[in-house]
Every structure is written in C-alpha cells, then in structure tokens.
Amino acid sequence: MNYLIDLVTGGVCLFKVTANMHIVVTYLNEGGCRLFGTTKENLQRNAAYRLDELIYPEDKSRVFTAIGRAMATGENVDIEMRTIMHKDEFHWCKLNAAIQKYDENNMPVFHAMITDITRIKEAEGKADRMNDALVKMFKNLPDPIFCTDTDDMFKLRIVSEDFIKFLGFSRHQLFEEHDGRLDDFVSDRKKKYVEATIRKKMQQGEKISVRYSIRTKNGNFIVVEDRRKVVDQDGGMKSMICRLRDVTKGFVGNVEIE
Numbered sequence: 472m473n474y475l476i477d478l479v480t481g482g483v484c485l486f487k488v489t490a491n492m493h494i495v496v497t498y499l500n501e502g503g504c505r506l507f508g509t510t511k512e513n514l515q516r517n518a519a520y521r522l523d524e525l526i527y528p529e530d531k532s533r534v535f536t537a538i539g540r541a542m543a544t545g546e547n548v549d550i551e552m553r554t555i556m557h558k559d560e561f562h563w564c565k566l567n568a569a570i571q572k573y574d575e576n577n578m579p580v581f582h583a584m585i586t587d588i589t590r591i592k593e594a595e596g597k598a599d600r601m602n603d604a605l606v607k608m609f610k611n612l613p614d615p616i617f618c619t620d621t622d623d624m625f626k627l628r629i630v631s632e633d634f635i636k637f638l639g640f641s642r643h644q645l646f647e648e649h650d651g652r653l654d655d656f657v658s659d660r661k662k663k664y665v666e667a668t669i670r671k672k673m674q675q676g677e678k679i680s681v682r683y684s685i686r687t688k689n690g691n692f693i694v695v696e697d698r699r700k701v702v703d704q705d706g707g708m709k710s711m712i713c714r715l716r717d718v719t720k721g722f723v724g725n726v727e728i729e
Contacts, residue, residue, distance in 0.1 A: 482499065482503030482506045483585075484522075484583040487578050487581065488538060488579055488581070496521070496522050499511070503585060506587055526552055527561050533550060537549075537550045538568075542579055549566075551563060567584045569583075611632065612631045612633070614715075615631065615715040616715075619711045621709045621711055624669055626651060627646070637717075656686040661684065664681075668681045682696050682697070683697065695715045695716060696718045697714075699711045
C-alpha cells in the first residue's frame, strides 16, 4: 500500500494536532517529500517534523482556523495555503484533509492530500493582471461605451468614463445606488421594446442598433442610438460591447421614442 501511495504525484500525509497546536507529520509519501523538500529518511530521524513550521506566516491563522473547525465539527478541511521553500520563496498548495482517527491521547489524526497549485496560481495571477489591464483600457475608451451580458442587456458590467459623463451620474451612484441597472433610466415599455429589437436582430444576424430615450441625472430625456456587438467569451459565454450616441437633434422636448 505504501508503494502504491508513493506513486501518487501529490502529497499524501498523515498529521496530528498536539495539545499545544503543533501540526506534527507522522507519515508523508514521496510526493509530499518532494513538495516539502525533505526525504523519508529525514522524517524518520526527526520525530517531530512540523507542518505548521512550513506554512507561510500570513496563512497560518487561516489554516489553524480551518483545522480547529474540523476538530470541533468533524467537517473536512479544504483550503489553499502557501508553504515556505526558501527565504522569500513559497509554493501554493491545496490542502484537503479529514480526521481519520484519534490517537492514544485522544488527539485527532488527519489524513490529507496536498497538491501543488503554484502554476495554477501563477496563471490565475497573470489572467487577473491581464483582466485588470483590459478593464483599465476599457474604462478609458472614448465615447459612452459599456458592456453587458446577452441574457441581461441592461445590467452594466463595465462602463467607460465617457459613459459616466454622458448620463451625469457618478460611478458610485450608478453601481451602488442603482446596482448598475441601465433600465433604471429607461421606461418599462421602452425596455421591452429594446430587448425585443436586440434579440430579433441577434437571431437574424443583423447589425444591432436601436433608438430609444433615456433619462439623465438632470431629469431630461435624450434620444440615443444604442449599437451593440456580440463577443464570444471562454466557456461558450457571450457578452455585448455597446456604444451610445446622442441623436436627440431633430426630436422636440423631453420626448420618449420607440
């Protein structure tokens, strides 16, 4: 059984929590030894090989809280943490653990799987940085531009600064007070008309463009041309990049149009 467990690429571990909250490793397979930079021979020589000494300082509180909760309730541990490799160097790990038994002192012994997720975290970090850069670029695009999902055409996800200026509301007012709902400034009748028109043009493969009136912060209505383009995203999801243009000229007063 030990030989088979050693074939597992991830870390298989048994550890127990002592009365003074030390996490002492009692068994570690080859994958776990590679992960923590040790050997089975070193484990045999070191009667108190402590996992808590390898946990990144900023993560210790979360790990102890998760283990303490498991000891109190019997629920499993499922947490991400960093383990120290060298000075200023760490690995990201996924720790899944559950109480397997209690020792002769009635202290819980955990069976755990520890997986190196450093590359996943690095990829997530890179994706987050790229996403932040794209969002920043989007916000600085000229003209009143915004982004929505195709299933909720009036729920704003991202808006440009020019869009904020166009309506006259602050970003806080738009997203906190109005929950990013563009339809708060469009009548229900016009909302249904806009949605029906956009869906019809999507189904027919036509260029999406619709005119309607929208209320600005000062209470006046302006007539806008709403042009949209459907964009494919990962996982088969779709979103819309949209641009408003003021076409009020030619319309009289605070008119609402279809």
